[in-house]
Amino acid sequence: MNPSKTKVFLRSLFVSYLLSALLLTAIAFALYKFRLKESQIRMAVDLVYVLSCALAGFLAGKGLRKNRFFCGVLAGVLYFAVLLLMSVLIHQGLPAEPKDLAIALGFCIGSGVIGGVLS
Numbered sequence: 001m002n003p004s005k006t007k008v009f010l011r012s013l014f015v016s017y018l019l020s021a022l023l024l025t026a027i028a029f030a031l032y033k034f035r036l037k038e039s040q041i042r043m044a045v046d047l048v049y050v051l052s053c054a055l056a057g058f059l060a061g062k063g064l065r066k067n068r069f070f071c072g073v074l075a076g077v078l079y080f081a082v083l084l085l086m087s088v089l090i091h092q093g094l095p096a097e098p099k100d101l102a103i104a105l106g107f108c109i110g111s112g113v114i115g116g117v118l119s
Helices: 005-034 038-064 068-091 098-118
Strands: none
Touching: 005 038, 005 068, 038 068, 038 098, 068 098
């Protein structure tokens, strides 16, 4: 019996956001302990996007077992959409420049595709 597509994507997003929370907590601790520079923090946050979206794509591809490329794309887009929605609600507007948002979307889609294809 195959699980529903919605259930697979919700599960993959939940696990990827759990990973994000753990990694961002580690970054916050490193910031506190080692007084990291802003460029180091930004790079670490980008790495969190990449790892989390790759995991989401991997889990979605594993769960559906077909169209893994598109599973990765959709997982990356959904991860980014939830992230953007929460940021807009918190900041009451766009949280960054459109260029930075496009780069983050590219990271999310690209790493989601890699995760999906590797699944």
